[in-house]
Amino acid sequence: MNEDSPERGKVPTPLQRIGKYFQRRGWKPFPFQKTCWRMYQAGDSGIVHSATGTGKTLAVWLGPILKWVRENPNPDKWNPKRPPPIRVLWITPIRALASDTEFNLRDPIDQLGLPWKVESRTGDSGSSTKSRQLRRLPTALITTPESLSLLLTHEKSLEQLSGLESIVIDEWHELMGTKRGVQTELCMARLRKLNPKLQTWALSATLGNLDQAVDALVGNENLSETQIIEGYQKKKIVFESIIPNQIERFPWTGHIGTKMSPQVADYLESVNNALIFTNTRAQTEIWYQEILKQRPQWAGKLALHHGSLDSDVRKWVEQGLQTGKLKAVVCTSSLDLGVDFTSVDLVVQVGSPKGAARLLQRAGRSGHQPDAVSKLAFVPTNAIELIELAAAQQAIKENDLESRKCLSKPLDLLAQHAISIAIGGGFTSEELFDEVRSTYTYHSLTKREWDWVLNFIQFGGDSLNAYPDFKRVLLRDGRYQVTDRKVMTAHRMNIGTITADSSMVVKYLSGKRLGMVEETFLSRLETDDIFTFAGKQISLVRIKDNIAYVRKAKGKPNTVPRWMGGRMPLSAELGEHLRKKLDEAAKGIFRGPEMKTVKPLLHVQKKWSIIPSADQMLVESIKTKVGWQVFVYSFEGRLVHEGLAALAAYRLSKSQRTTFSLACNDYGFVLQSPKPVDLQSILNGEVFRTDSLLDDIMQSMNSTEMSKRQFRQIARIAGLIQQGLPHRQKTAKHLMASSNLFFDVFCTYDPSNLLLEQARREVLEQQLESDRILSAVDRIRESEIVHRTPERLTPLAFPLLVDKLRERLSSETLADRVARMQRQLEKAAG
DNA sequence: TATTCCCCGCCAGGGT
Numbered sequence: 064m065n066e067d068s069p070e071r072g073k074v075p076t077p078l079q080r081i082g083k084y085f086q087r088r089g090w091k092p093f094p095f096q097k098t099c100w101r102m103y104q105a106g107d108s109g110i111v112h113s114a115t116g117t118g119k120t121l122a123v124w125l126g127p128i129l130k131w132v133r134e135n136p137n138p139d140k141w142n143p144k145r146p147p148p149i150r151v152l153w154i155t156p157i158r159a160l161a162s163d164t165e166f167n168l169r170d171p172i173d174q175l176g177l178p179w180k181v182e183s184r185t186g187d188s189g190s191s192t193k194s195r196q197l198r199r200l201p202t203a204l205i206t207t208p209e210s211l212s213l214l215l216t217h218e219k220s221l222e223q224l225s226g227l228e229s230i231v232i233d234e235w236h237e238l239m240g241t242k243r244g245v246q247t248e249l250c251m252a253r254l255r256k257l258n259p260k261l262q263t264w265a266l267s268a269t270l271g272n273l274d275q276a277v278d279a280l281v282g283n284e285n286l287s288e289t290q291i292i293e294g295y296q297k298k299k300i301v302f303e304s305i306i307p308n309q310i311e312r313f314p315w316t317g318h319i320g321t322k323m324s325p326q327v328a329d330y331l332e333s334v335n336n337a338l339i340f341t342n343t344r345a346q347t348e349i350w351y352q353e354i355l356k357q358r359p360q361w362a363g364k365l366a367l368h369h370g371s372l373d374s375d376v377r378k379w380v381e382q383g384l385q386t387g388k389l390k391a392v393v394c395t396s397s398l399d400l401g402v403d404f405t406s407v408d409l410v411v412q413v414g415s416p417k418g419a420a421r422l423l424q425r426a427g428r429s430g431h432q433p434d435a436v437s438k439l440a441f442v443p444t445n446a447i448e449l450i451e452l453a454a455a456q457q458a459i460k461e462n463d464l465e466s467r468k469c470l471s472k473p474l475d476l477l478a479q480h481a482i483s484i485a486i487g488g489g490f491t492s493e494e495l496f497d498e499v500r501s502t503y504t505y506h507s508l509t510k511r512e513w514d515w516v517l518n519f520i521q522f523g524g525d526s527l528n529a530y531p532d533f534k535r536v537l538l539r540d541g542r543y544q545v546t547d548r549k550v551m552t553a554h555r556m557n558i559g560t561i562t563a564d565s566s567m568v569v570k571y572l573s574g575k576r577l578g579m580v581e582e583t584f585l586s587r588l589e590t591d592d593i594f595t596f597a598g599k600q601i602s603l604v605r606i607k608d609n610i611a612y613v614r615k616a617k618g619k620p621n622t623v624p625r626w627m628g629g630r631m632p633l634s635a636e637l638g639e640h641l642r643k644k645l646d647e648a649a650k651g652i653f654r655g656p657e658m659k660t661v662k663p664l665l666h667v668q669k670k671w672s673i674i675p676s677a678d679q680m681l682v683e684s685i686k687t688k689v690g691w692q693v694f695v696y697s698f699e700g701r702l703v704h705e706g707l708a709a710l711a712a713y714r715l716s717k718s719q720r721t722t723f724s725l726a727c728n729d730y731g732f733v734l735q736s737p738k739p740v741d742l743q744s745i746l747n748g749e750v751f752r753t754d755s756l757l758d759d760i761m762q763s764m765n766s767t768e769m770s771k772r773q774f775r776q777i778a779r780i781a782g783l784i785q786q787g788l789p790h791r792q793k794t795a796k797h798l799m800a801s802s803n804l805f806f807d808v809f810c811t812y813d814p815s816n817l818l819l820e821q822a823r824r825e826v827l828e829q830q831l832e833s834d835r836i837l838s839a840v841d842r843i844r845e846s847e848i849v850h851r852t853p854e855r856l857t858p859l860a861f862p863l864l865v866d867k868l869r870e871r872l873s874s875e876t877l878a879d880r881v882a883r884m885q886r887q888l889e890k891a892a893g
Numbered sequence: 894t895a896t897t898c899c900c901c902g903c904c905a906g907g908g909t
Contacts, residue, residue: 157901186903194905209902243901319895343898370900396899417898552904559902623896630898701898786903869896878894 077132081125084174093433095294096122099264100129102290103229108263110235110277112270113294114423116403116431119266122294123231124168126264127151127203128177130228138176146180149200150228152254154208154247156237156400158185159381161205163402164233168203179203185210199223208238208247209559215253216486216555225257232280234400235265236420239276240467242476242560242780248502249480252282256498263289268424271466271636279469279503300426300437302456304657305330310446312664313858313888315865315881319346320413320444321353327411327442328357336384337391337409340425342417342631344369344395345623350413351393351598364390367598370397371566371626372578376597399424403431410437414444415451415729418634419458420465445862446664447730451633453657454640465634468834471824472505474817475781476560478516481543482782483558485520485536486551489544492517515817517543519781526813535782557785562776565799566626569596569611572604577613580624585611593620632700633729635835641698641730646677664858667892672851672859680846682745683853683860689867691739694860696731699839702832706760707839708732711750713763718744726866733863746848751840757833766823769830774822775802781818855891856884 075083081100085092095111096118102109103126111119127150135141153168155161161183172179180201184193186209196204197219206214214220230251238244255261263281270276273291281289305326331337331354339354341347351367358365366380366389377397383389387406392398399421410429416422426439441452458464477499484490496513499505518524521543523533535550536543545551566579577597585606588594593602593616602616633641648658648665668674675681675696683694697707704727712723712734719741723734734740744750775798778784784801809816827833856864865881872880 190905207902213903237901241901319897321895343896345897349895397901399900556904558904561900561902625897626899874896875894 074136074138077129077136080132080175081129084171087174093118093122093295095292096125098292099123100126102292103127103262103264104130104133106260106262108281108289109292110265110267110273110280110289111292111294112236112267112273113296114268114298114427114437116427116435117295117298117433119294120164120167120233121171122292123264123266125171127229128171128175128179131177131179132175141176141178143178146178147202148226149202149204149223150226151203152211152224152227152230153203153205153233154211154230155205155233156207156243158187158207159378159401160233161185161207162187164205168205181205184214208243208250211250212246212480212483212558213555215250216483216551216558218488221257221488224254227254227258227261229262229264230254232263232265235267235276235280236270236467237400239267239270239279240469242470242473244279245470245473245476245502245504246480246560248279248282248504249476249499251280252498252502253484255282255501268420268427269462269464270420271464272468275469275503276467282501282503283506284501295433298427298433298437299430300423300439300459302426302439302441302452304441304443304449304452304660306449306656306660307443307446310660310663311885312446312667312892313856313861313885314445314447314664315862315885319349320442321349323413323442323444324350324353324357327413328354330411330440331358331391331409334391334409336387336389336404336406337411338384338398338404338407338425338428339391339393339411339413340398340416341393341395341413342415344371344626346413347393347395348595348598348623352595354391354393361390364388366392368392368394368397370395371580371624372597373576375576376578396421398428404428405431407431408438410439411442412439413442415448415633416455417631417729418465418637419455419463419640420634422455423459423464446661447858447862449657449661450644451637451641453655454637454644456655457644458636458640463636463640465636468828469504471828472508472512473777473780473825474512474516474821475777477505477508478520478781479554479558481516482520482535482545482554485543486545486554489542491541492543495543512817519818524813524816526808526816533783553785554782557779557782560780562779562786567606567609567611569601569613571601572612572614577601580611581626584624584626588622592622593618594622594624595620596624630701632702632832633698634700635838638698638700638729642675642677645674645698649674649676668858670892671853671855672857673849675849678846679849680843681859682742682848682850683857684740684742684850685853685856685860686739687856687864690735690737692860692864693734693736693740693742693745694731694857694863695733695745696859697839697843698730699835700832701727701729702830703835703839704728704732706764706831706833706836707751708734709763710756710760711745713759714750715740715744724867726863728863728866730859731863733860733867735867742850746850748844748848751843753837753840753844756837756840757827760831760833760836761823761827764831766826769826770819770822771803771806773825773830774806774818775799777818777822777825778802778805855888861888 099122165183169181181203182201183205200223347369368380384404407429426437430437443449520536522528527533565582569577588603600616601613604612653659681696685692708725721736721738726733
């Protein structure tokens with residue numbers, strides 16, 4: 064007889080219990096959820112991927128519950144005062160998600176009357192909670208990668224964790240390909256050592272390289288039993304563009320897009336709750352003001368949210384979204400992840416999303432239920448971005464989403480992890496070497512590299528062994544361990560891979576915190592300068608003890624803070640689809656409202672030059688008042704173009720005695736020279752030859768300075784530099800000085816230091832995107848290189864030239880100049 | 894008037 068079939072008078076079976084749980088909510092389990100539950104009972108691991116808001120959490124969470132109920136079928140014996148020891152560890156990438164998850168996971172526990180204890184543990188948890196948890200971990204613990212690392216430094220928790228049945232990584236796509244992801248891999252390897260039967264589960268958005276996501280998740284030894292489970296795939300998404308009333312045929316980059324704000328405000332009228340995504344924090348501040356200007360009556364119902372705002376402000380906004388009290392929130396990717404906002408019925412994306420996966424993720428923040436429709440309205444900040452949106456939609460349709468590349472065995476992090484393990488009970492070299500090599504990221508770790516790491520944590524490496532500060536780990540009876548309490552505490556305080564940025568707390572004189580602003584921005588301000596921050600107009604009173612004190616101000620603000628951020632280049636996948644869209648346009652095909660709108664722009668491009676087809680690369684050369692310009696369009700994203708431009712200038716200047724100045728954007732680059740340029744070696748592909756390609760790029764850029772900057776992060780993670788207590792960090796200047804000192808010492812006295820090599824490698828991989836450069840060069844060499852000499856700047860050339868002008872002119876003169884040029888070009892285009 | 898680049902994490906033990 065089927066064990067799950069109902070039988071009168073008997074205790075309900077686990078599946079019947081779950082069935083009732085679903086019934087009460089009017090839900091029906093999806094087939095993929097049942098698959099997950101079945102797999103879990105069989106002891107398997109898996110990764111579930113689909114859009115958010117489609118039942119992934121229950122798919123993974125009910126497996127462990129069912130299993131436990133099966134093992135403990137008699138409810139009379141369930142004692143809430145004796146919750147079972149830890150069985151499930153649930154990892155989330157952000158704290159806000161931890162408390163939300165705790166709430167969600169508790170629901171079925173309460174409904175089914177299970178005696179399980181569900182708790183979270185993050186830096187926010189009080190120290191009494193944390194020490195209580197160490198004595199006895201709850202049945203399910205929700206935590207972050209960093210807090211998990213910390214947990215492993217406590218021997219008390221290890222014995223309990225050996226009983227752990229499964230680990231679940233939420234939003235795995237977010238961690239994958241980052242050092243935080245690698246940190247998680249290392250922790251999972253440790254947990255598997257404690258319990259070889261550990262089941263690993265992950266929830267993920269769809270990625271270009273899901274297979275690799277599985278490999279990284281389960282390590283090298285558990286591949287056969289792991290499956291990729293397709294979640295609910297029928298989620299509907301509607302994209303729409305808010306088309307500008309007037310299309311500029313010569314758009315210039317850097318438009319914040321405020322011209323579109325009246326149209327956006329009109330659009331928002333019919334919406335209940337909207338999220339408005341922008342690309343930068345400054346843009347968020349500007350758009351917030353701009354929408355308020357359009358609709359003053361929305362004051363109090365409009366809010367803003369970004370990473371520099373104080374966490375209290377952010378929590379308030381998140382709550383307002385959850386309860387549906389806010390009409391709209393202007394934000395950065397700070398709201399890409401996190402709490403589900405069920406009431407959000409529209410997402411607005413201002414400016415290019417730069418990647419198809421990001422666009423999809425953001426669209427999914429609206430209509431957050433399986434059968435609801437996600438709706439995204441795109442607001443272009445210049446005309447060419449409309450082509451990007453058309454390309455992104457196509458990429459999504461073809462499921463051609465971005466991949467997350469795995470990192471190549473970062474040794475800074477390995478050193479940190481080894482010290483954590485040394486604190487949490489110690490290890491022998493052989494043991495930990497094998498354990499570390501069982502992860503995907505370190506599978507090729509060599510004995511030499513491992514010995515170097517051991518030497519580094521024991522003595523500080525070859526150049527620091529005279530200093531006791533760097534003797535952190537002791538080798539005693541073959542075991543590496545930490546006995547010094549000071550070393551333990553210092554290490555625990557500096558666990559993690561996220562490095563501090565150089566910002567300063569902003570406070571009212573009353574003491575209320577507003578958030579954080581870049582040191583460099585504040586240092587440029589004079590006292591009483593008025594600026595906009597956190598949606599408020601304030602002026603600087605004084606800077607004291609690394610805190611900027613401000614007061615409310617009246618009058619016209621003269622500036623908005625600018626933050627130093629990472630640079631988000633157009634993704635490789637989106638670049639490819641962009642070239643395909645242009646290819647269609649070259650053939651006269653204009654599908655969809657976006658492409659139809661940019662037709663006039665592309666028409667001018669075609670008339671004066673060409674629209675490059677997918678197997679061509681366009682080179683335009685033009686003489687202007689300031690000199691000879693060579694424009695090259697490969698549509699590979701900004702970072703790749705920076706590398707290619709430097710390479711081209713470097714190789715050209717070897718044969719021609721001239722200097723070049725450069726500018727880049729996501730679509731191409733320009734070389735400018737005071738003398739005519741011999742283009743032969745560009746046109747015959749010689750400039751893009753592959754021999755010593757990366758060396759030449761490193762030569763041509765200021766690679767030492769770049770490595771030095773990259774090394775700051777590495778020194779922090781490897782524990783050479785202590786950044787101080789959370790919330791009481793040392794100044795950026797201080798950290799920078801000590802990092803530079805280490806860099807110089809290593810370069811002089813210990814040039815074979817593997818952390819130096821790592822810095823160089825990270826520059827190549829992350830700052831220069833060397834993989835993409837290599838494949839771009841391969842593609843260019845196979846393309847037909849088409850040269851045109853248009854009489855005037857083409858629509859593709861125009862934004863690059865404006866970038867070039869920007870260096871020399873103030874923003875006002877620039878705007879005037881650009882407007883004049885636009886008029887002339889428009890006239891010429893007829 | 895428009896500017897250019899996001900985000901994420903974090904101690905512990907003893908005293909009231």
